[in-house]
Amino acid sequence: MTESGQTERLATQAATGDRSALAELWRSHRRWTAAVLLAHAPRGAEIDDLLQEVALRIVRSISTLDEAARFQPWLRSIALNVARSAGRRQSVGDRILRPLRDADEEIPDRVEVRRQSARTESARVLEHVLRLDPDYREPLLLKGVEGVSQRRIAEILGVPVTTVETRLARARRMLRQELEREDEPTPRLASREALR
Numbered sequence: 001m002t003e004s005g006q007t008e009r010l011a012t013q014a015a016t017g018d019r020s021a022l023a024e025l026w027r028s029h030r031r032w033t034a035a036v037l038l039a040h041a042p043r044g045a046e047i048d049d050l051l052q053e054v055a056l057r058i059v060r061s062i063s064t065l066d067e068a069a070r071f072q073p074w075l076r077s078i079a080l081n082v083a084r085s086a087g088r089r090q091s092v093g094d095r096i097l098r099p100l101r102d103a104d105e106e107i108p109d110r111v112e113v114r115r116q117s118a119r120t121e122s123a124r125v126l127e128h129v130l131r132l133d134p135d136y137r138e139p140l141l142l143k144g145v146e147g148v149s150q151r152r153i154a155e156i157l158g159v160p161v162t163t164v165e166t167r168l169a170r171a172r173r174m175l176r177q178e179l180e181r182e183d184e185p186t187p188r189l190a191s192r193e194a195l196r
Contacts, residue, residue: 004069004152011068022062026055029072033079035146039138040083043130053082072156128178129171136171139164 001009007028013021030051037050057078065074129137139157142148150168154161 007071008068011062011065011071014062015065015068017063022059025071026058029075030055032072032142032146032148033075035141036076036079036138037083038130038145039141040080040134042083042087045083045086050079050082050086053085054079057082072152073158076156124182125175125179128175128182131178132171132174136167136174139167140171140175143168 007025010021010025010028014025033054034047034051037045037047037054041047041050054075058075061078065071129140132140139153142153142156143150148156150164151161154164157164
């Protein structure tokens, strides 16, 4: 049975109340959902917390799924709504907590210092990926992190496969350009002696 056939079978069973099918469906789509959340959630959002929120919404509303074949787009819309809600909450929290954070900036955060010193090449790349427009970021994360096929990404996003191919090519090119730009040595300023 194909992956999409397996997903459709499990979604049908889960929609009729089969808890073990629902658990299997979540296990098989959890990492995929994390990639969608990572593409759309605000910076600094706890992906594990957002995953729990998505799982809770699935449990509450799986019975409303009309077409089992549309499970992944349905799940994606839930993940997008959770990511957007997190963005709104973060925006409100930032406005409320900004004065406190400004006061704390004088004291170095040890965790942040450690995090910066332990930064790896993959973290640097991911940082640039997260700066991409969501139209490019999401297919790139689904393909690169989750290994989802271009055909399946097209089905999930509701766009032609050629659009996915174009977005992936552009995303990779933009990412490569940003990384190369960051790696370029900064030009040295001429000394006053050399200018005379």
